[in-house]
Each structure stands twice: as structure tokens, then as C-alpha cells.
Amino acid sequence: MVGEESPRFVGRSMPRREDHRLLTGRGQFVADLVLPGMLHAVFIRSQHAHGRIRAIDAGAAAAMPGVVRVLTGEELLRLAPPVAGGQLSLPSKWRTQVQHAIHNPQQPMLAVGKVRHVGEAVAVVVAESRDQALDAAELVAVDIEPLAAVVEAEAALAPESAVLHEEFATNLIGELAIEKGTVAAALAAAPHSLRRRFYTHRYAGLPIECRGVIAAHDPRTDSVTIWSATQVVHNVRRAAASFLRLPEARVRCVALDVGGGFGTKGHIYPEDLLVPFLARLVGRPVRWIEERQEHLLCSCHSRDQLHEVEVGFDSEGHVLAFRDTFLVDCGAWNPIGVAIAYNTAVHLLGPYRIANFAATARIVATNKVPNAPYRGAGRPEAAFAMERTMDLIAQTLGLEPTEVRRRNMIHPQEMPCAMGLPYRDGEPIVYDSGDFPGGMDKALQAIGGLAAFRQRQQEARRHGRCLGLGVASYVEGTGVGPFESALVRIESNGSITVSSGACSQGQGMETIFAQVVADLWSVDPQDIVIALGDTSQIAIGFGTIASRSTVNLSAAIHYASERLRAKVFAIAGNMMECAPADLELRRGKVGVVGVPGMEVTLAAVAQAARPGWDHRRPAGVDAGLEEIFYWEPPTVTWANATHLALVEVDMASGSIAIDRYVVAHDCGVVINPMLVDGQVVGGTVQGLGGALFEEFIYDRQGQLLTGSLMDYAMPRAGDMPSVELLHQESPSPLNPLGVKGVGEGGAIAPPAAVANAICDALAPFKVEINATPMKPEHILKAVAKSRHPDRSRT
Template identity: 50%
Template sequence: MSGRYVGAAVRRHEDPRLLAGRGRFVDDLSAAGCLHAAVVRSARAHARLVAVRLDRARAHPSVAACLAQDDLAGALRPLPSVGLPTPPLAARVSFRVRAAPGVPLAARTVRYAGEPIAVVLAEDRAAAEDALGLVEIDYDPLPAVTDVEQGLDPAAPRLHEGWDDNVAVHFALSVGDPDRAFAAAPVRLRERLRISRSAGMPIEPRGILAVPDLRDGGITVWTSTQVPHLVQRALTDCLGLPAHRVRVVAPDVGGGFGTKCSVYPEDILIPAAAARLRRPVKWIETRREHLESATHSREQLHDAEIAAAADGTILGFRDRFLLDQGAYNPWGIVQPYNTVAHMLGPYRIKHAAFDARSVLTNKTPHAPYRGAGRPEAVFVMERMLDRLARQLGLDPADVRRRNLIGLEEMPYDVGLLYRDGNPLVYDTGDFPEALERALDAVGYAALRREQQALRLRGVYRGVGIAAYVEGTGIGPFESATVRVDASGKVVVATGACSQGQGHETTFAQIAADALGVGLADVTVIGGDTGEVGAGIGTFASRSLVLAGNAVARAAGEVRQKLVRAAAALLEAGEADLDVADGQVFVKGTPGRGLPLAGIVQSSLPTFQGRRVADPIFETSVVETVPTVTFASAVHVAVLDVDPETGLVTILRYVVAHDCGRVVNPKIVDGQIHGGVAQGVGGGLWETLVYDAAGQLLTASLMDYALPKARDVPRIETIHLEHPSPRNPLGVKGVGEGGAIAPPAALANAIEDALAPFGARITEGPVSPERIVALIAAAAPTPRE
């Protein structure tokens, strides 16, 4: 597709509305007679529920109802489980996967602190929250599992009855002959690496407004979600309603990052309460609830090994790791398999083996968060490459140069299977070019020359490199409907919903080029099951690859309908017509044409004559892809470390990336910048800490540290466009990429800066406290 808009740095169409405060988020919505919900949550990490006494709360004058599991038993089925192995994958990889999907309300046992037990519904939010203190719960405490290795112990308490251990997922796979490669290798290194637990922290917490329709028993649910169609499907199952009577709408959503792509207990609980009471119900998550009860991510423990030649050529790689899954397993193999599938990255490694386990613990459930297993993989591989370079006395950049897959090797078969069951084959990309462009931009050679002189002056500067390849645009499908209305305006509706990605602009650019109209003539509607009957949602860097191509194909088919109708009306051949500036006209004679509104109106049958063309200028498309496309990037961080305070100051941050064809450079830059900012937080501060009893110790922003504006440097982006042959637009996903590499790049840069002290980084995030401790443990004085 070519035109005036695709590829242009168009300003985001949605920004004036949002910046002027005209956004409509869930908490901006209201309904007459609305009740407000507050959720009673477990104070224990693991316990039997002996008694849940709601009488005092029910007696509160502003409380309309208090509901526990027995009150809503008919509507409270287990939450959906996704992420089971596809048949092609299961046929070639041996998996042990056990479902532990979670429930809307705990009935007999609570398995993490913060698990919902009951809901209070009151006339206002303050009364609902006050009444929480009137609920009395008797617990019979059970021993808690709070460490992933403890969870593997045969003597560990079992989280679920009937399980012989706490392993929810286990699989192993390999490529080549890693044992032989290790046996023959002159250099072998082993390291234990740990990635801490973190939270998604979107600026808007979760929220739900459920409004029952008293006429037909249906319900409309406005919810801050990434997956409205999945929520609709769960609600039809739980409420026993047909799909057309359950409308789920994602209005303006203030960030998601994967945290909002699960179907949560509240997604069922609040609509079920509204249906039971026949009144609207609203629930808005507090920040403490988000930290305590919204899904967590990242926490993994790796025992990695690398085998190499004396010149730094990688001969083999092995990794055994544990993922701390928390109490339930709603996403199956997704995170551990993503980690394995992305571990080898852009490097030519012919022999590798992996063993992965997801282990249940008495913590909040683990689920995808921006990157979904990929940042962990990159942290492990890039840490091992820096360790190898240091062991061999080589420049870290040279080790990467020696092992990067070349452009001439594309498409490159990694030798594994991707999560969709297809061979893991990189489609396009020039990894060496990305490395050199990033190093040149940061002035790498000069930085290395200056580094020693700076150390003599007490300035400890480090440079860190991290590279990745990311599978984007996973299926199975996404949908779009495009129509031209009687006024000649274009409406685009899609199952993909925006949480800040700029869909209203990007999809409008695609449709406008296809239909020859201006951007102002296109309205984009996303995330409304009443507008699009089938959809999946926005996650996994998939929206442009799937929904974008669906919009392009649907708009192309509507264009053909317009040309066909105009040909009949103008008595011209279809091949002689063109579409531009809101009209269909005879090529070379724009004066002989019809505006889109005229075509639509003239195609309608009248009493004066039969119709000359089909009057419905609308097409719906379900777009599928053969497999994922592979985006890639190299990140380079330059920073200074104060060894006395552990304070890190990031001086430069460069990203050379390839997301295929760039539809809008401004929006791509925004996605990268936002991702890097989150990656900086994950790399330097963000960590969720539990005590031995399973109590969350970092349940507020006083304890869970987030990056501030001053902590994030100006991010320099370099666009490398290698279009994918796997979809008509040639695009690759970019939503998650910015967050994948920063923890690794920063850890590498910090260890590089601290090389005179002999400090070794084996755990992220690399907080100031950790830096000071590492220096103290390594050596009392720096070495030159």
C-alpha cells in the first residue's frame, strides 16, 4: 500500500481530546442508581476459610448487599485458562501442563494475600470501603510457599488438592548436540541469574461499570481491559446469556502493558452482582489493590551455561530455570515458553538445551507484562555474553560481532519451534547493521578511550549493550470492519483496542490511503463487542500486524465496491477510475467523478428506478497470519555510577530497531520511548518483595519505586526498515520492544562501570542499595 499517509509522521489524532481532559475512562462514566463495590480480600497467603461473617457489613445503612461465593455460586465458574500448547507444538515438545485457573471468589481456601473473598455493594464508594472493616473472617492458617525453590521441595505444602507437587508447567527442548559442544569447548562458564518480581503499574488502574438491561436481561460492561472479547466470552459462560446480550466496551484505557489482558475475578464478580441486584455497579481498583492483586510478572531464577571458543565464538548454551507462577496459572506455557523461544536472540548458536518449570507459590498470580518472558531471556543471554567477554579479555562489542546472524543468512532457522507450533524462522533483519549503527551513534570507540582517564578522576562510566529478536503479531486472528456511510465518511471498527498505542491514528492512516480520503474523515472504534462480533484484543505486539492488515484488506475491498458502483453510475470502465480526495473519478479528468457520499446515496434503490450497484459499502475481515514476524533491536546505554551512594545517572540511551515497515515514525518513537522508560524502572528499582509468611511488603508507592521523569534520559532512536514478507503491509510489532532490552543493557553498563571494583551483577533490578552491597562484597578499593 502506498499513499500520502502511511509512512508519514502524522500527529496523533486522539491527543487533543485526551490532553484537554475530554477522555472517557471507566471512572468518568456513571449510571443512574449506580452502586459502588469494594472487594473483601484475604489477609492471609494460605489458609482455610472457616467462616465469613457479613452480617455487620450488611447492617450498614448505606450498604445494599454483601455477596460471598455461596450468594453467586451459579455465576462463579473458574476463570478462563489460555496458553495451552497448540497441537503442532504438543506433537513435537513434551509438556506437562496442569490447569490452575483461579476463581472469582474463594470458597474454602485462600492461596495468596489479596485474593477476593466477598464483595460489598454500597450507595457510594466511601461507604463500601468503610463496610469492608465490618466483615469478619476466621482463618485456619496453612503453611505458605513463598520461594520458588521451596515450592519444588517434595516436602513443600501443596497449593492445590490432588496435586503431587507444585509444578504447573514443565518442558524441555534442545537444538543440535549441546552436550557434545560443551564437552569439546575450551571455555565454559556457569552463572546463576535472578530476575525479581514486578508489577505493570498502568497510570489508570483497573475499573468496571456493569449496567444490566432490565428490558431483555442483557448487560453492558465498560471495563479497562485489553481483551473485551475474551471478557465477553467469559461472561456469556458465567451469566448464561447469549453473546448478543453481553456487550463489553473498552472505553479510553490508560495503559495496559499486559496487566489488563487477563480475565480477572472482578471481571465476572461485578457484572454478576449487577445482574443479581438489577442495578448498575461500579468498581475502581486502588493502587494498593493493583500491587497486591493485579497479576505480577518477571520473577525467574536461571542456571545458565555458555560454551565458547577462545576467540569468543559461542559453541553451546544451556539453561535451566524456574518461574515463580504464584497461586494460579491463567496463561499456561506463555511466559516460560516465550523465554525459551527468545533466549538465543540474534546470535548464531547451533547447540542449545533448555529446561523450564513454572512453580506455584502463595503469591499473586504471574501473567504477561510488556515483553512477557522476553526481557528475562535477554537479561540472561546478554549477562552471559558480557561475562564471556570479561573472562576472555575481549571487548563486549566484539563478542557480539563475532556471533551475530548476518543479513545474508536470512531467513534464519533457529532450529526450535515458536509457541504457535511453527518453525522458529527469522523472516528479515540486519542484526550487524543495528549493532554498528547503535555503537556509532553513541560514539563507542571514543567512550572506550575516555573510560580509563575518567576512572583516574573518580568517574566510573560504563557502556552496556543488549540485543534482542522479538516474535510479534501472534495469531490466531484479528478482525476489522470498514464502512463508508451516507455522508461519505469512513468508520473503522476492530477487535483491537487502544491503551495509548495510537490506534485511532495508525488505523486511520491505513484506511485513508486505501479509500482516498483525509484523516479527519475516518473514525476508528476499537474494543467494542457491539461493533465487532469477533476479536481477540491488544497484546503481544500484535495490533498492527493483525488488525492493521485487516483494516487494509477491508478498506481495499470497500474501495473496489466504490469503484464498481462509480463505474455503473459514470458509465465508465472500472480500470479507468481512480480514488482520491474523497471521490472516484476518471483518470486524467478529475472533473468527471462522484464524491463518496454521492456514490453511496445514488446506489440506494428509489421509486424512480432500480439500484445500479450494491448499496452496502461495508466489509468485515478476519485476518490471520502464517506465523509471527520478528522485530529486532540493539540498545546501548551509557551511564555513570557513584560508588558511595550507588546512584546511577544515565547519560545516553540509543536504540537501533527494526519493526518492518514504519506506518508512523512518531508513534513508533513513542512506543519505544515508553517501553524504555518502563525498562529503566525494571532495571534499576522496581521489585515486589514478600516476607516468609507471604505478605507483600511493597504495597504502596512509598516502597515500590518507579522511575521519575528526571531518571529517564533522552532516547535516541534509529529506524531500520526490513519489511516482513509474512503480511501485506510488511509490518512487525513494536509495542513491547522498548521494554525488552533495558534491564540487560543497564546491568551490563553498571557492571562495566564497576569493573575496577570487581563487582558482579547476577540479579535485577540493580538498585542503589544493591550496587553499594556489591561493591562492599567485591573489594574494599577500586582496581585500575
């Protein structure tokens, strides 16, 4: 127990401890690391989207000054085993419940036989300097016979399409289906129905720090250390140990300060394994740092889904049946399997009560960069399809979009609410807590209420201005398993060290978890060391993806601390000759309840717990003060939010100005409001960037036309509104702190909210915006089509 006089740190807005080093130039990123004798790797990448490799001549490159090694895919196959495809395993409970088929192609470290997207690595040069490696790479002659490129998912399924992976004889490399109720019958009987296609385009995380890997081999112990800008150090270690045929104990992976991840760095790339292989091969440290153009060409993209929705509803707007058949363009490879597609399928229901529901997903290979999770990971696509559908129902019936939502929303008195489908952990989806209508009402109140806005909108229309209000609500499964680890140790000076498999990429984890530990142990956060992103600190860990670290690591810390506290109290009770049940924690000390001054410091307890002569442990208590706990969550917690966008559309230029943007967000108990605000605002800006600016565009030959930041338009500060945040706290009953995840939520709703706002602004023209991005030229084309449907094409 913790003494009542101890201050509480959970719930406080505390500045990030990390910022002192980061803002004073003392941070260390992988590109800052310099090792003695370090060599530099440069990859030779395909200039063709699809083609057969006829020959690679590296002779001239190998003869260049400073070149230590040139390696091709064929040579690598002779030196090392292939790496198994697929990185995300799904539990047997899921596999037995969900109809699915997965044909995951195995991606080689370097292309062999064929190339399947522009930028795919075919060879690598290792040299004394980066400049020498770049010069030598220019001399590697790659002879590729071009094949027809496949750049659209629908076209990829046509019988006449070229096939990327001949071993499957199809570009359909994954599919799944889920259903509850009697969808076909309910659709047939519904008084009203509509069908629409919704498209969420391809864009990506683009962290400020690109990827990078440095590796060093110790020949004395035949061990390897890897420094990688990754979100999953333990996964990298495990895969590297397998590839190098080493015990995991001889491989260490470290993530230094990481300048953003957003899911882009959340899985294993070929470079994570090939760089340590090269270091061991040549006997010297090897470094590879990705350039921005290389990042756009090679690091994973995301989104890129096409949905065919059919919905049946009654005259009051109640949804009677919903069916969605959608395609996921996974690019040339599919590193995460069906995870994104299944995320989309189970998040389509959103905060709504829909008895008859079906979703079918097909995963299609094309000659583009592989598709993998980016902040939201399949949820923005689901929210776009469902939230546009809600507005279309309202338009059909002449109702307010918010009223249609309210009539379909699950209410707080229905919580916990079983949804009749399995989550990707195989457990039944049960919304654990939340007030969905309350969140929407909060957002509306922030703009003065719906009626006041409609009056303002009518007045603006009389003056030729187009104002619109868009709402988008969503739920998000957070804190997914399978586990996360925590080691809690009390040092000899009484400070507390916590280690975990979680990895920070700027979320402020050192601060957040210091707050959690400070409350558990009644100490000051400054007396706590949080050690993350290093496999030498803890043997088993999972990593930071999928809005999971706050939920899972806080629980692991809680239960490890419970075990350790029992040991501390046993030793302290022995020291003070009292019962452990009579003790409490007091600001770095253990004291007797109700007896001021009768106490011992944690440092003294740590000294008493040491092995050897003159220890002061009671009989049966082992030496040392540390405990490890692996938290295995029973299932996910469900965060939720409503986003509200108030926009003005310029009819002359098609430009979109966001007048106000409001978010009513619920992530359970808020540990640090300031950092939660930063997470939500940052995610919202990324969501708005994807809705309005960012876009990967390929031509018919599979060439990326937006391969630099001159072409790939990211939002600027002046483009973004001030985001107004309203917090709800619906504690989750599924973990000791009542927390839910927050990392991805901000990015989920903006495309749907903005699309709904634009359509509301342009309601007199009966304009529908059912695809992203929403750029001025798209708005002008949609208006022209509504005015002259016989002359315009979308």
C-alpha cells in the first residue's frame, strides 16, 4: 500500500524527461553512431517495377577503390538460408473462427530471378566510405527484362493480368470473411438501401528520421550487436539470430533515440538482417542509413483500399444490414499478412449497433512498395466507409447526420457490449466502456450546438459562401496482445529501474512510465530509470505497435511491482520486527502504518536483500530485489472518439479551409494529459495530411511519380487548424490502471470528417466525395459533374 500523504503523478501534465537531451542536441540517433573501422553499405535498387533479372555484373564495382564487398541475390542465396515469409502470427483461436486463406510470398533479402517494384534491392556494395560505395554502385550493371506492370488492385485480379508471384498463379494472395446475423435477407427486406464505392488512397507515415541499421560482429564470441531505428527490437533480434544461425543470446538489438515510427518501423525489413550479415561476413562494422528518396521508394506505404458497401435501413435511419466487400492493395510483398485487412473488417461496425453485418476482404499483389501498418492500420479506411455511409443515409432520408448516428449508437448503459465477432486475438469483441453519444454531443457543444451552426451556414449561403460541418465517430481496439514484459528492480541506492520490450519513438515513454512507477512505489519520478529498446535489458519483449504500450506495459509494471512489494515488505518487516501487513510505502521509504518515523529507506531494504554475509532477509526470502512479469492481456480495450470538422469550400478554386476542428476523445484514464494531447493532435495532423495533401502516385509502368518531398505534399503548419481537444475518461475494467491506447486514434477519423464536411458544404450541388485525397481539382471536378453530369467524368 502507498501512504496517503504521497503525491499522485498519474493524471498530471508533466514535461517529457526526454526533451532535455533531445532539445539540447544530446540525443543519439542511429545515424549519429560512429564505430571504429566502420564500413558503409549502399543498395542497388531496381529501376523497373516488374521484370526478370537476366544478369548482374558487379566486376567493375568490385574493382573500385575502397570497395570491400559486392553482394548479389544469387550469391547471398548460396551463403545464407532464405527467410520465412510473414511476420505476424495469428492465434489458433482466430484461425478456427474466421474463414480465411493466406498465400504469403517469401521476400528475399536481395531480389533473385525477378524484381517486383521500383526500388527493390538487387545488390549491395560495402566500401570504406559512403561516397566510394555510391560511386561503385553506379557501376553495377543490372540487366532486367521488363514485364508488364500491375499497378491497380482491380486490374490485378483480371484473368489477363500479369502475375507477380507465379507460384500462386494469381495476384490474390489473401482473403477473409466474417459475418453475423442474416445479411442477405435483411438487405432484401430493408425499406431503403444504397450502394457506394469508397476509396482510401495510398500514403505513409514518413517519420522525420528515415530507417537505418548499424551492426558489429565480435569474432571472439561470435556475437552481433545491431543498432536499428526500429519499433520492435526483440523481433529484430529473433529474426537476425535465425538468419545468422546464432543463439539469441549472441545477438543484441538496440534502438537508440528514434525519430518517429508510426508503424513504418514496426516490422522487420531485409536491411535489418542483411546489414548484420554483412558485418559478420566482412569482419568489420557496417552502416546503412536510408536517404529520403530511398525511404519513399522502399519503406512501406499504407492505406490503399477500395470498398464496395451495401447498406439497408429503415425510414428512421436505423441500419438494418451492412455488407462490405473490399480490396487491399498490398504491393509487391505482404509482410504483415491479413492484419490490416482484418483490422479494417472488425472496425467497420464503429460505435454502432448493427445486427446483420458482413465483411469480405481480398488482399491483392501489385508492383508497388509493400503495404504495412501506418498509424491507424486499417481503421481509417473502415471509418471512411462507415462514416460516409452514415451521412449518405441521412441525406437519403432528409435527416441530420448526427441524428442518424445517435439512433444507431450503442449507449453507455449497454456497456460492456458484445459485438458478435472475434477480434484478431481470437477473443470475442466486447466494447469494455465508453459513452459514444456523449462524446459526439461534447464535440457539438464546443461549436455552440448544431442549431447555431445551421443558422450560420444558411446565412453564409445567402452570401455565396459554402460552409460545411462534418462528423466522424470511431472505436479502436487498443492494447492488443500477445504480451508485454516488465522487469522492476530496486537498486542499492533505493532508485528503481524498469526495463521492457517496449520501444519509444517520441511518445514520451520515459516520462509516462516514470509517473506510473512513482505512484506504485511512492517515489519521485526523477528517482526512476526507464530502460527501453535494448534486448540486453530484458530477455523477452514484444515492442511498440498498435496503440498497445501504455495498456500492456503499465499492467506488466503493476504486477511486477506487486510481487516485488511483497518481498520488500517481508524484508522491511524483518528489519523493524513487525508484520508485513502493517507496512506502507512513504516517499522512498517503508513505514509502519499509523506510526510516523518508524520506517526504513528502500536503499536500506536493498542492502538488506543482498546475498552473502549479514543480510537481513527473513527465512525463505531469496536474495535480490527484482521481479519480471509478462502481462498477457485478456483482450483489447476500446478507445473511441468523435471528430468534428467545420470547413469552408472556395467555389472558384476548390480550396478547402478548415475553420475549426474538434476532437472529443476517450482513452480511459489519462496518465499525462499533455502527452495525450500531443498524441491526439499529432495523429490528427497526419490524418488531415492524408485527407488533403499526401499521395503516392504511380504511372502505368509502376514508376513512382511522387518520389521526393517536392512531389509528395506534406502539410505545413499554416495548412493545419488549431485542434480543440475534449477528454472523456471511461476507465477500462481490463487492466489495473483503467487505461486504453492513444497512439493511433487521432489519425483515424480526419479523412471521413473532412469528406463529410465538404459534402455538407456543397449540399446544394448534391456533391458526393467518396474517395481520398480531397484536393481542389477533385472538388472542382465533382462540382462540375453535379452541374453537368452528361459532360463530366470522375
